[in-house]
Amino acid sequence: MSYKSDIEIAREAKKRPIQEIGDKLGIPTEHLLPFGHDKAKVSQNFINSVQSNDDGKLILVTAINPTPAGEGKTTTTVGLGDGLNRIGKKAMVCIREASLGPNFGMKGGAAGGGYAQIVPMEDMNLHFTGDFHAITSAHSLLSAMIDNHIYWGNELQIDERRVAWRRVVDMNDRALRDIVCSLGGVSNGFPRQTGYDITVASEVMAILCLSNNLEDLQRRLGDIIVAYTRERTPIYCRDIGADGAMTVLLKDAMQPNLVQTLENNPAFVHGGPFANIAHGCNSVIATKTAMKLVDYVVTEAGFGADLGAEKFMNIKCRKAGIAPSVVVLVATVRAMKMNGGVAKADLGEENVSAVEAGCPNLGRHIENLKSFGVPVVVAINHFVTDTDAEVQAVKDYVGEHGSEAIVSRHWELGSEGSEALARRVAEVADADVASFAPIYPDEMPLFEKIETIAKRIYRADEVLADKKIRQQLRDWEEAGYGNLPVCMAKTQYSFSTDPNLRGAPTGHSVPVREVRLSAGAGFIVVVCGEIMTMPGLPRQPAALTIGLNADGEIEGLF
Incomplete structure (x- = not known):
């Protein structure tokens, strides 16, 4: 049996004018800033006007550690949102925007899949409403102003060897990871080593996604540490004088983007911070606005629950003052088999024992999520190759x-296929049994916060950090940053820092390679192992098959 591709399904969507989607949320036409007929930004004035509304229930969708078999977290998020609307609930979806680099690389799009998609799929996965371009421009403005300040006399006494602010571009380009800039003589400035990250790894992205309004945005931008003097005194973005102009560039990007699912239900798609170097969630302003407009908000967190959900709870919820009523943990039979040792080529064959062998990864995530005081429902994202016996093995394990x-x-099947999941998730959310709390308090010392996550979430025996790293953490505490949460940067493929260690490992160590202060975003990045902030393209990038057909339609996005 052949199935239509995601882009074929999206192209057949019967979209409604975006004003009709706004009507469902009570957004007057004059408060929608349309980008064509099927997407719009929501005005800050409207957002301000609904702040006295009661909050709806927040539902977090997360997943087991990702495998090459695919888990379908965004697809489940969209499907659950449609399912809740199908059973008569007023619900909407909040997800992140897609980065161009992975779209043309290996990951593909980020709009869901099959009959659980957000449309316009092509726009969402490409330039959309220009938010990422605005973030790239704001970041680049700061980069230019730092080097310009040094060129025109360096009044702030910046040590050129200690410029912490790199450059960004929204594309996977390994050649830019490490560069030397300002070559070419006196008129081009002072040569120094720097490099590029992908735009989604920019602190500007994290800041936009954690800011409540434009005033908060400018304050956070001003707090960015861009360089140090020879005496190690930090130089801030506001010292350079870039915070005001950066805020101007980001003014429209701060407004959430309204689009729709294939079933014409509303969705906010806004922001896209990396899920390892940053917190991997859509914007606070989109999530909090959605909670004022509907009874159920379905959102997701990047990568597996050990990264995305942990940061959603410990960073986003803590900073935004929100709490999930229920967590949906996505798993697939295929991924369980892979965790159980089956090769990707053999995943289509029934193997109940491998499913059972892989389930401890799922069990570990269930335990971790419950430790935040939130009930957990497991969603088995169904594949046509799944057998009844394999599905039952997962159900039995989860029940135990x-x-x-x-x-x-x-x-x-779209919402028809997610109806049972939606009914149960709504029941659990309505029962109000959640007693959410982050797993560490603000006042805990920074290194103890790292240890708490490593031992309670990763089940590590110890955290390995040399004297220099521990002293850096103590210095930040003395400088007033000790109350910040920690943002763990490690592989998404394992509970450990070894991407090949699947299942539910114990007895391992978590080595801390370096720590970085994201003073504007408001967290300490803890780098464990090799973390890539500028991915490369694979040998056969998706870009090779993306193009226009004879009708001028986009082909090859997935």
């Missing part, structure tokens, strides 16, 4: 771990 697993066929 004090939760329940529900098969969802949203990819194949």
Whole structure:
């Protein structure tokens, strides 16, 4: 049996004018800033006007550690949002925007899949409403102003060897990871080593996604540490004088983007911070606005629950003053088999024992999520190759771990396939049994925060950090940054820092390679192992198959 591609399904969507989607949320036409007929930004004035509304229930969708088999986290997020609307609930979806680099590289799009997608899929996965371009421009303005300040006399006495601010571009380009800039003689400035990250790894991206309004945005931008003097005194963005102009560039990008699902239900798609070097969630302003407009908000966190959900709870919820009522943990039979040792080529064959062998990864995530005081429902994202015996093995395992697993066929059937999941998730959310709390307090010392995550979430025996790193953390505490949360940067493929260590490992160590202060975003980045902030393209990048057909339609996005 052949199935249509995601882009074929998206192209057949019967979209409604974006003003009709706004009507569902009570957004007057004059408060929508349309980008064509099917997407619009929501005005800050409207957002301000709904702040006295009661909050709806927040539902977090997360997943097991990702495998090459695919888990379908965004697809489940969209399918659940449609399912809730199908059973008569007023619900909407909040997800991140897609980065151009991964779209043309290996990951593909970020709009869901099958019959659980957000449209316009092509626009969402390409330039969309220009938010990422605005973030790139604001970041680049600061980069230019730093070097310009040094060129015109360096009044702030910046040590050129200690410029911490790199450059960004929204493309996977390994050649730019490490560069030397300002070559070419006196008129071009002072040569120094720097490099590029991908735009989603920019602190500007993290700041935009954690800011409540434009005033908060400018304050956070001003707090960015861009360089140090020879005496190690920090130089801030506001010292350079770039914070005001950067805010101007980001003015429209701060407004959430309203689009729709294939079933014409509303969705906010806004922001896109990296899920390892940053917190991996959509914007606070989009999530909090959605909670004022509907009864149920379905959102997601990047990568597996050990990274995305942990940061959602410990960083986003802590900073935004929000709390999830229920967590949906996405798993697939295929991924369980892969965790159980089956090669990707053999995933289509029934193997119940491999499913059972891979389930401890799922069990670990259930335990971790419950430790935040939030109930967990497991969504088995159904694949056509799954057998009844394999599905039952997952259900039995989850039941033994004090939760329940529900098969969802949203990819194949849309909201009809997610109805059972939606009913159960709504029941759990409405029961108000959650007693959410982050797993560490603000006042805990920074190194103890790192240890808490490593031991309670990763089940490591110890954190390995040399004297220099520990002293750096103590220095930041003395400088007033000790109350910040920590943002762990490690591989997404394992609970450990070894991407090849699948399942639910124990007895391992977490080596801390370096720590970085994101003073504007408001967290300490803890780099464990090799973390890539500028990905490269694979041998056969997706860009090779992306193009226009004879009708001028985009082909090859997925």
